Each structure stands twice: as C-alpha cells, then as structure tokens.
Amino acid sequence: MKRVAVVSRAIDPAALIAEVQSPEFGAISLFVGTVRDINDGRSVTALDYSAYVAMAESELSAILADAEIKFGVTTIVVEHRIGALSLGDVSIAIACAHPHRQPAMDCTRFVIEEIKKRVPIWKREHYADGSHEWVDPMRTGEATV
C-alpha cells in the first residue's frame, strides 16, 4: 500500500501511523518536518508552500517506487502540506512500515532526501523584518542540513 498526497489542510502524523500499521510489520518509521523559526540566520515568522501539484504527486509516487526497489518497503504514506503555515506546523509527514527497523528507517531517510531534490514544491519564507523570499536551498545551504 502506497499513498501520496499534496494537501491544503493540517497533517496528522498519528493518522499516517495508523494507516500503515499492520500485524505483519514490526517497525514503523515516521519523519515529521515542521516549520522552523530560523533559516540561514534570519528570523522566520511564517511561510507558505506552493506546488506544481500534478507533477509533485507523480514524482512522489516515482520516489516510493524507487524506495520499494531499493529497500523492499511496500507500505509508505507521504503527505506534504501547501498553503500558509505557521511556526511549528507540520509541513510533511512520511510513514514507512516494514517487518524490520533497518529498511523502514533507511527508506524514510531516502524518501525525504529525494523529495528535497526532485519534487516541485516551493517555500516562501516571511521574515521578522516584514520581507519575504522564495527559498533556494542550494543558495542558503539548507540542502546540506
């Protein structure tokens, strides 16, 4: 079972855990990304995400197919939120389930790293000084942290 979604509502990580849970799995790995208050040394007050939704969902599906080939993980759910988010809000949740922990954890790491490279979603940060800017991870160094 695999499911991907770009959503405009709050993400409930517990719901993703429930969705992948099954007696056959001894491990569920969950990654939750949240809105941070500092980026590249600047004080962030809020942000908004936008997406090329059709391609984002198709790239997410392609990543999950790659993850299955690489780690043998067949049960994965990914939700990415778009729209206006506040500090602390969940922007993304990834749940991977597998009989054993290592593939589940490796798969989760792989999925978030691939998302950061190839899923057409963009982030505009709003700063304490009233300015705002589209984030370019290659420029800010966020790609490596």
Added chain:
Amino acid sequence: MSMVTVQLFASYAEAFGESTLKIPIDNARTVADLVRSIRSLPCGQSLPASPRVAVNRKFASDEQLIRTEDEIAVIPPVAGG
C-alpha cells in the same frame, strides 16, 4: 502560428508577473530552444541559463523535442520538505 504553453511557478512566476507564457513552437522545438526564447523575453534574464524544465510532468533534457500539446513547466529550485 502554433504556440506552446509554459507554466511558471513560485519565484519564476513572480519574476515574469505571469503564471503561463505562450511561445511560438517555431522558437521552441527543443527544451534548449524554449529556454533561449524565454530568456530573450523582458524579465527573461531572471531565469538561469539552464533551468530545470518538465515536459508532461517529467524532468526533461535540453535535447528533448517539444510538441504543442505537451504540458511544459519551468521548475525553480525546489524546496519541499
């Protein structure tokens, strides 16, 4: 004249003040031609020399051929997660 419709997003849409552009197919036979044509427009220099371009929702090479019915998008640096 047949035109190609190009979708713009995020910083690129902001730079052009538009979410779509129409480019004559004669100036956009390949992805590289398309990028050259867009960069020659007013505000075109806000696009890098080799931006990522998607054709029918997949990242495309510079050499990929373009047809008028293709779904084309220029993809700014992604920042999901």
